Amino acid sequence: MLDFPLWKKIWLWVVTLLAVAAAIPSLYTATGGEWPETLPSPTVNLGLDLAGGSHLLLEAESDEVAAQRLENMEEAVRAAMRNAEPRIRIGDVSTANGELSFMLDSAADIDRARGILEPMMQGQNLVREWDLSVVDTQRMVLTPTQGGIENAVNDAMESATEVVRRRIDELGTREPTIIRQGDTRIVVQVPGLEDPEALKTLLGQTAQLEFKLVDENALITNIQAGIAPPGSQIFPYAVGSDFEGQSVAVKRLGGIRGDSLTGAQSGIDPETNEDVVNIQFDQQGGQKFAQLSTRNVGKQFAIILDGEVLSTPVFREPILGGSAQISGSFTAESANNLAISLRSGALPVPLTVIEERTVSAELGQDSIQRGLIAMLIGSLAVIALMIATYGRFGIYATIALFFNVLILLGIMAGLNTTLTLPGIAGFVLTIGAAVDANVLINERIREERKRGRRVIAAVENGYKEASRAIYDANITNFIAGVLLFLFGSGPVRGFAVVLIIGLFTSVFTALTLTRMWVSGWLRAKRPSDINV
Amino acid sequence: MKLLKLVPADTNIKFLKLRVPFFILSIVLIVGSWAAVLTQGLNYGVDFAGGQEVRLTFEQRDDAPVGELRQLVGGLGYGTPVVQEFGAPNVVSIRVPLPEAVEETPGAATEIGNQVISMINEEYPGVRTDGNETVSGKVAGEFRQDAVLALALAMLGVAMYIWIRFEWQFGAGALFALFHDVSVTLGIFAIFQLEFSLQIIAAILAIIGYSLNDTIVVYDRIRENLKKYRKMPLPELLDLSVNETLARTVMTSLTLLVALLPLLLFGPASLFGLVLAITAGLFIGTYSSVYLAAPMLIWLGVTSDSFVPKETEADLQEKKARGQV
Numbered sequence: 001m002l003d004f005p006l007w008k009k010i011w012l013w014v015v016t017l018l019a020v021a022a023a024i025p026s027l028y029t030a031t032g033g034e035w036p037e038t039l040p041s042p043t044v045n046l047g048l049d050l051a052g053g054s055h056l057l058l059e060a061e062s063d064e065v066a067a068q069r070l071e072n073m074e075e076a077v078r079a080a081m082r083n084a085e086p087r088i089r090i091g092d093v094s095t096a097n098g099e100l101s102f103m104l105d106s107a108a109d110i111d112r113a114r115g116i117l118e119p120m121m122q123g124q125n126l127v128r129e130w131d132l133s134v135v136d137t138q139r140m141v142l143t144p145t146q147g148g149i150e151n152a153v154n155d156a157m158e159s160a161t162e163v164v165r166r167r168i169d170e171l172g173t174r175e176p177t178i179i180r181q182g183d184t185r186i187v188v189q190v191p192g193l194e195d196p197e198a199l200k201t202l203l204g205q206t207a208q209l210e211f212k213l214v215d216e217n218a219l220i221t222n223i224q225a226g227i228a229p230p231g232s233q234i235f236p237y238a239v240g241s242d243f244e245g246q247s248v249a250v251k252r253l254g255g256i257r258g259d260s261l262t263g264a265q266s267g268i269d270p271e272t273n274e275d276v277v278n279i280q281f282d283q284q285g286g287q288k289f290a291q292l293s294t295r296n297v298g299k300q301f302a303i304i305l306d307g308e309v310l311s312t313p314v315f316r317e318p319i320l321g322g323s324a325q326i327s328g329s330f331t332a333e334s335a336n337n338l339a340i341s342l343r344s345g346a347l348p349v350p351l352t353v354i355e356e357r358t359v360s361a362e363l364g365q366d367s368i369q370r371g372l373i374a375m376l377i378g379s380l381a382v383i384a385l386m387i388a389t390y391g392r393f394g395i396y397a398t399i400a401l402f403f404n405v406l407i408l409l410g411i412m413a414g415l416n417t418t419l420t421l422p423g424i425a426g427f428v429l430t431i432g433a434a435v436d437a438n439v440l441i442n443e444r445i446r447e448e449r450k451r452g453r454r455v456i457a458a459v460e461n462g463y464k465e466a467s468r469a470i471y472d473a474n475i476t477n478f479i480a481g482v483l484l485f486l487f488g489s490g491p492v493r494g495f496a497v498v499l500i501i502g503l504f505t506s507v508f509t510a511l512t513l514t515r516m517w518v519s520g521w522l523r524a525k526r527p528s529d530i531n532v
Numbered sequence: 533m534k535l536l537k538l539v540p541a542d543t544n545i546k547f548l549k550l551r552v553p554f555f556i557l558s559i560v561l562i563v564g565s566w567a568a569v570l571t572q573g574l575n576y577g578v579d580f581a582g583g584q585e586v587r588l589t590f591e592q593r594d595d596a597p598v599g600e601l602r603q604l605v606g607g608l609g610y611g612t613p614v615v616q617e618f619g620a621p622n623v624v625s626i627r628v629p630l631p632e633a634v635e636e637t638p639g640a641a642t643e644i645g646n647q648v649i650s651m652i653n654e655e656y657p658g659v660r661t662d663g664n665e666t667v668s669g670k671v672a673g674e675f676r677q678d679a680v681l682a683l684a685l686a687m688l689g690v691a692m693y694i695w696i697r698f699e700w701q702f703g704a705g706a707l708f709a710l711f712h713d714v715s716v717t718l719g720i721f722a723i724f725q726l727e728f729s730l731q732i733i734a735a736i737l738a739i740i741g742y743s744l745n746d747t748i749v750v751y752d753r754i755r756e757n758l759k760k761y762r763k764m765p766l767p768e769l770l771d772l773s774v775n776e777t778l779a780r781t782v783m784t785s786l787t788l789l790v791a792l793l794p795l796l797l798f799g800p801a802s803l804f805g806l807v808l809a810i811t812a813g814l815f816i817g818t819y820s821s822v823y824l825a826a827p828m829l830i831w832l833g834v835t836s837d838s839f840v841p842k843e844t845e846a847d848l849q850e851k852k853a854r855g856q857v
Contacts, residue, residue, distance in 0.1 A: 059638055352639040354668040363662040367800040377794035382787050388536040389783065422734055425795060425803050429738060432791035436745065436784045443780040450541065469752040472697055476690040476748065477741040483689065484737045487682035492734045531535060
């Protein structure tokens, strides 16, 4: 046990010093220094509860994705039937129960319709996205497959994550973390954020902009009663718009969506002095908009944002330039927010904040300070106790403890892990627990001496007999730590990380390093008695 | 230099003599704890109950207007908020539980949070929002589920390990001791209605770890002594093992305590619950290792033969073949 060949000593020192070196950049920056960028700089990240910042968990309403997909399919089917040669007439279209179904006017068309629709049922990667069936001889039913819905949700989440990233970038915050989590969630972490409210407003806005024709034949009484005429939908006016509290019926199909924009800026309309948002369509969107406005000159259309009508202007003339102005109900701030949201693209699916944790930078700083003071006092007390109890062996344990903290920090930096507030508690616990190994060893050496063993044998036996319990105890602690890591969330995970890494460093420093030092001392001095 | 000896060299305390009364006490503690948990319930924090918790500093005042805040936030109609001083007289934490009606609404907690913060900012300009946490009903439900799973798996996992490394009696004994520790900790939180959050789950897992530390050290010594003193009656052997490791038990508990106390007294207010739970668990865990984990071995029938390699079926076959049986 006490035999340390030179290569082993060198190897242990190299490992130790490497880990300690990895801790240096973190310590240096913690004391206020600027670490030169040219040098490698593994650093421990500070969690949001220490650095200050916001953690948001967003969840997508995946039902919306399925609903929208159904609507798109309806438009595609209608277009395909219309463009068939000769045209296939359909009626009684329904999107109830998450299925798209319609009647063919003539049962004779069934094979032709099937031939046209069949290729549309197949998605990318040979995944069948829809099932096609015929009931009652001439009703066709399109049912989305599980795989199809999953693909759609997945696509929507991919692009939602991208949109979230663009919006946060617009805020000009530093180093945000945006990660997809699970099927329908996105984690957003923004350190050092001053105004979490602005962020939430920005992410809460789907920015789904639609231009739809107003159904001018709808009866006011029906609209008030919430009964939409066939082929129409009822939308409420937005809060703050001219007709707040009222609703309007618009044609369900044939409108265009504002998700093909190349630009959006907030501004002020020089004539009305109103806050407005100017938008520019891309080429395709511009053409569609030109078509819509040309065909419907003199007709009223609704500008709908996230299911609320902003205004219902009239197409006075064809709009061919590919740009438009949106007005109604804006303040300077909300116009600016909308411009940002439109620029970064609409969210393909509405997101809701289902968990928020925000800590101010002041509180984080205060936590660090208090944590460090507590750690310092705790360490000093532990050191005093160890030296008073075990003398020279206590000093070895103390030096090991010192290395333990540095190596733990170094490994955390090297692995780029995050230190959280509970993680500081984990540090303190590790300091307390690391000495347990030395206590076990030293108590065992005392015992062995008492039983009359000679110094070398007593020390050797002390390490040997104690290490069994040390390994068993640390492995069981490891099991508990891993489970905490797997099932814990956020800051609590930081606690688990420190505990787990701390187990390894504690065993290494308390068992291996002290043994090396003790054996060196025993070899050099060959004491006939030891004070332990 | 005269070294400190916390425990005299030759202690011979008859711990096991009182094993029955202490066992009864432990059962009473476990039953009482669960009774408290079930009747009074745990005071779930925002992590497990859902809702909002905001922490405010009134920089221009000496004392935060606790009563006024309670009335003001209560006026929003989401039930009675919990308003309490937090670390300093001018710092408060306000907790608004999620009303049952909106438990399923994903964005409700955030919405309530926004209302509370903007109202307070209007009423008390210059107040600093130090922290804000909102958790929706769904996420809170997931946290509860994960917490139960983590605790159950941790207890089973470590018990399995001990079973593999020692014998089944040791695994069962350790499991029972851990169950005691977890129960009593939960009981303390229920009786004193301390806020029960994710951090406390972390604390309980740490307690499981350190209680087990003690148990393993004692068990390891028992195993060693079982091999060494094959004729010694079990109660006497257990006493010997506990006494032999007593110095270590006391020393380790003490070092952990001196490391934790500064954190409890001077540490960040947000860590108080976590550190308090671990500190309490330190005592509970040490007690259970000595008075539950060890005597359980008597009742579960450990003998000195437990560690003698048993003859396997193959060995028997071989003996038969050689005509030795």
